[in-house]
Amino acid sequence: MHEVLRATGRLRDELIGAFMFDAFPDDPADATATGVRNLTASLERVLRLGAPDDMGIQRYDIPEPGAFGAFRRKAWNPVDSPWPPTAASWAPCTTSRT
Template identity: 35%
Template sequence: MTSHTPDFQAIFEQAPVNYVVVDNDYRIVAATDGYLAMAMRTRDALIGRNIFEAFPDNPNDPEAKGTQALKSGIEQARQTGKAEWLPGSVRYPIARPEEQGGGYEERWFRALNAPIFDTEGNVAYVIHGNEDVTDSVA
């Protein structure tokens, strides 16, 4: 019988969910293929970037509060050490890449933030998951 160590990076990246992992400086360190498709980005375009720079609020929308909700959820996961869904649905328009026409695409999400601990029990990362609920809100 052969011993096989699972390829956890491939398992994570190909999981059929929208997950992104950020470190304590809000840098994106991992993302699932589903998240990349939802975000209209490539892995190379996101890994190492600050999540709020990669996904800014629409500067032309005075009511944009997506980054505020995301940051609050990430901080709550860090402080409580527990996974929690953000209440209700969060409006977070996504910037379309220029090659896809630019501008912002209206989106609504249900979002989950969960801490990932290091070997000493400290929060090292937060995994952010979301479900696009735009069709049920719009």
């Protein structure tokens, strides 16, 4: 969690309990933004296949903390994986390297 907070400049209380795509929406000013669509597709593959999905380098701009409506350009290298990896039932988990 600390790595996410550091990479995004967000506070823990802002993210706990928040829907991921409410906390990190696509930039509405960028008609070419694909972050939400690409991440959704990756998480769906993890759920369907039960295996990690390496998305490669992805541009996914994030809201700039304290600057309403502003977005910061970011590139991520996410690997989405089932968690826990050996349980009979699991949920996808996103790990990213910035």
